[in-house]
Amino acid sequence: MSTLELLALQPPGWGGNLLRGLANSIQIAVGAYGLGLAIGTAGAYGKIYGGPVLRDLLEVYTTVVRAVPELILILILYFGLTDLVNQILVEMGRDRIQISGVIAGIAVLGVVQGAYSTEVLRGAILAVPHGQIEAARAMGMPAGMLARRITLPLMLGNAIPGLANLWLIATKDTALLAVVGFSELTLETRQAAGTTKAYFTFFMAAGAIYLAITLLSQWGFARAERWARRGEPAVAAGAR
Amino acid sequence: MIAFLRPRHRQVLLVAGAALVAWCIHALDWSWLPAYWPLFLRGIWATVWLTALTTVLGLVLAIPLGFAQAAGPWFLAWPALAFCTIIRGTPLLLQIWLIYYGLGSLFPQFPWIRQSDLWPILRQAWPYAVLALTLSYAGYEGEVMRGAFKSVPRGQLEAARAMGMPRLTLFRRIWLPQALRKVLPTLSGETVLQMKATPLVATITVVETYAVASRVRQDTFIVYEPLLLLAVVYLAIAAVIVLVFRHFERMVPTRTA
Amino acid sequence: MKTLILAAALTLGAGAALAEPVKVGMAPEPYPPFASMDASGKWVGWEIEIVDAIFKSQGMEYTIVPVAWDGIIPALTSGQIDTIMNSMSITDERLRTIDFSDKYYNTPTVIVAAKGAVASPDAEGLAGKIIGVQVSTVHQNYAEKYFAGSAAEIKTYQTQDEANQDLVAGRIDAVQADSIALDAFLATEAGAACCELVGAVKDDPEILGRGVGAGVRKGDDALREAINAGIKAIRADGTYDAITAKYFASSIYGD
Numbered sequence: 001m002s003t004l005e006l007l008a009l010q011p012p013g014w015g016g017n018l019l020r021g022l023a024n025s026i027q028i029a030v031g032a033y034g035l036g037l038a039i040g041t042a043g044a045y046g047k048i049y050g051g052p053v054l055r056d057l058l059e060v061y062t063t064v065v066r067a068v069p070e071l072i073l074i075l076i077l078y079f080g081l082t083d084l085v086n087q088i089l090v091e092m093g094r095d096r097i098q099i100s101g102v103i104a105g106i107a108v109l110g111v112v113q114g115a116y117s118t119e120v121l122r123g124a125i126l127a128v129p130h131g132q133i134e135a136a137r138a139m140g141m142p143a144g145m146l147a148r149r150i151t152l153p154l155m156l157g158n159a160i161p162g163l164a165n166l167w168l169i170a171t172k173d174t175a176l177l178a179v180v181g182f183s184e185l186t187l188e189t190r191q192a193a194g195t196t197k198a199y200f201t202f203f204m205a206a207g208a209i210y211l212a213i214t215l216l217s218q219w220g221f222a223r224a225e226r227w228a229r230r231g232e233p234a235v236a237a238g239a240r
Numbered sequence: 241m242i243a244f245l246r247p248r249h250r251q252v253l254l255v256a257g258a259a260l261v262a263w264c265i266h267a268l269d270w271s272w273l274p275a276y277w278p279l280f281l282r283g284i285w286a287t288v289w290l291t292a293l294t295t296v297l298g299l300v301l302a303i304p305l306g307f308a309q310a311a312g313p314w315f316l317a318w319p320a321l322a323f324c325t326i327i328r329g330t331p332l333l334l335q336i337w338l339i340y341y342g343l344g345s346l347f348p349q350f351p352w353i354r355q356s357d358l359w360p361i362l363r364q365a366w367p368y369a370v371l372a373l374t375l376s377y378a379g380y381e382g383e384v385m386r387g388a389f390k391s392v393p394r395g396q397l398e399a400a401r402a403m404g405m406p407r408l409t410l411f412r413r414i415w416l417p418q419a420l421r422k423v424l425p426t427l428s429g430e431t432v433l434q435m436k437a438t439p440l441v442a443t444i445t446v447v448e449t450y451a452v453a454s455r456v457r458q459d460t461f462i463v464y465e466p467l468l469l470l471a472v473v474y475l476a477i478a479a480v481i482v483l484v485f486r487h488f489e490r491m492v493p494t495r496t497a
Numbered sequence: 498m499k500t501l502i503l504a505a506a507l508t509l510g511a512g513a514a515l516a517e518p519v520k521v522g523m524a525p526e527p528y529p530p531f532a533s534m535d536a537s538g539k540w541v542g543w544e545i546e547i548v549d550a551i552f553k554s555q556g557m558e559y560t561i562v563p564v565a566w567d568g569i570i571p572a573l574t575s576g577q578i579d580t581i582m583n584s585m586s587i588t589d590e591r592l593r594t595i596d597f598s599d600k601y602y603n604t605p606t607v608i609v610a611a612k613g614a615v616a617s618p619d620a621e622g623l624a625g626k627i628i629g630v631q632v633s634t635v636h637q638n639y640a641e642k643y644f645a646g647s648a649a650e651i652k653t654y655q656t657q658d659e660a661n662q663d664l665v666a667g668r669i670d671a672v673q674a675d676s677i678a679l680d681a682f683l684a685t686e687a688g689a690a691c692c693e694l695v696g697a698v699k700d701d702p703e704i705l706g707r708g709v710g711a712g713v714r715k716g717d718d719a720l721r722e723a724i725n726a727g728i729k730a731i732r733a734d735g736t737y738d739a740i741t742a743k744y745f746a747s748s749i750y751g752d
Contacts, residue, residue, distance in 0.1 A: 056249070179565060
């Protein structure tokens, strides 16, 4: 078959499989990124305002996750997490539940992402001028409103470059789920390549898809940063 | 160290941590460890040399890649930028498979490759692992080097030029050393990232630490213990990398001052 | 026969967990002609049809869950899947961790090598050669017991497909695997161009096992009995032979 026939969207072409894999990859990347941001926001606040015990525990979490290869974390969490959840359920006298590949993938990558976004967000929050927060406190603003109205909007500009990087890492880390047999883009690619023996064609095609995601995301995040930094002096924008 | 241990909660946490480790040693199944320990040592050695070699080679490649983007003419800057973008924009696992299986699928079409003197090396897996990891490191570090070359103050370069310094000397004495010093603090983190990428080459039959742990898992069907040991081994290697670089960072200013 | 099936059906009804579809674990990497996925994402192959026939005969629902071969036994023991029906040989070593149904096929183990590279399928013929096997298979254990002494190296691959690919590339001299899987490889254009069948290895039931069965969790007797009844049923009513005839020239049940 020619390259075009191999990549055709309808069978016997494998293009449709790649796109299905892509949909899975994006689903997991988005879910893991969201979960990571939630963990990261809580973690960053915990590291800055939490008690000493919480701070130390968070430090252990971020250090371990950032020093151990993602592949190994994924394997530990992928097998361990589902096993643990089921053991707890059985202890409680309930039935085992089935944890789908998508949920497990999101949970696993989310925990990894959470460690990185904790650090990114912590740095960004600390970069918010302290006077702004003091002023809001002096006005008697409650803590929740302070976070929503002052800290989070002001830190966004500082955080976006780091968060953009994390999103790119999230999209690429979904490829690691291929090793546990989850059919995302990379595994679909390997299946197509293995079956048709057209290794170059399919690996190149998948590379082009990942690259397109990266370039699109970079463009989007650049716009987002410009938006988040609106009203800031131009010097700050030029520094990056 | 003593200051670190002074708060009461740290002592409690340490005791809790020690109890957890003790429980892991006691309650989990480590009976396989003596039989596989020699294999593990060989795997760890492979991880270490893969990390070290590809970091050094990658850095050597990153210097021209960064320089071309920072100060090169467009016909050098443009390919360098494209290379860095492609490497940074695609998963390493895919790159490794492309290099190993993609190149492998070409061999039958070009029989002279198998007749060449290089074949005994080319048929092994590690050259492809080294190539893939080196290119990856060069892609990421090239981007960092670009920023470093750009951040060297123009005045320094102009002054050197005004003194009539030849271009090569200027690069060697002024531009490169200053850029490298800028990069040094990021190197430790980048090297840890590179170390964390090495388990991926186990998928192309290179036997390193992760491959040994998978082997244990497959031979004995014990799942968690080898993975836990792996996590500890990689944590230890990461700690050593950070300490070594901290040592270097302390040395550098005194030598150049 | 009938009573046996009925008895199995009764035990089946007793196990509440079986009300849900049985999750059958399959490695997603292609393993033709037994199990692979085609371009439309559909599972095809001899084993896929047999699995379908076994569960249909018992009136049971099932779904195929893709799990990497490397982690397929942990996936079974941790409950992500209920059974492995993926050309897994019944061996003593595996029986320590999981249970097996009766065998549903049994084929010889053979060596395929680059043309002219290997003279005989034994330690002498493979002396100084590089052998490729799929990781965590009976073939890996066999090669390590019989060929490790004389062969230059035994390389392990995540999938048989990758080992075949490296044989084509010339990175290894020979592969050892199931005869049917390697026949299919030799029938491909790349396989026919590079390689030849050397022959079957000397049997060693202790390592090579007693045929291929469905792996189930220890103690999951209801499912094991149901699968056994299914195998008996499709063997008896001719379904098994009809499916086999679509793929192979002769029976692969191996009496």
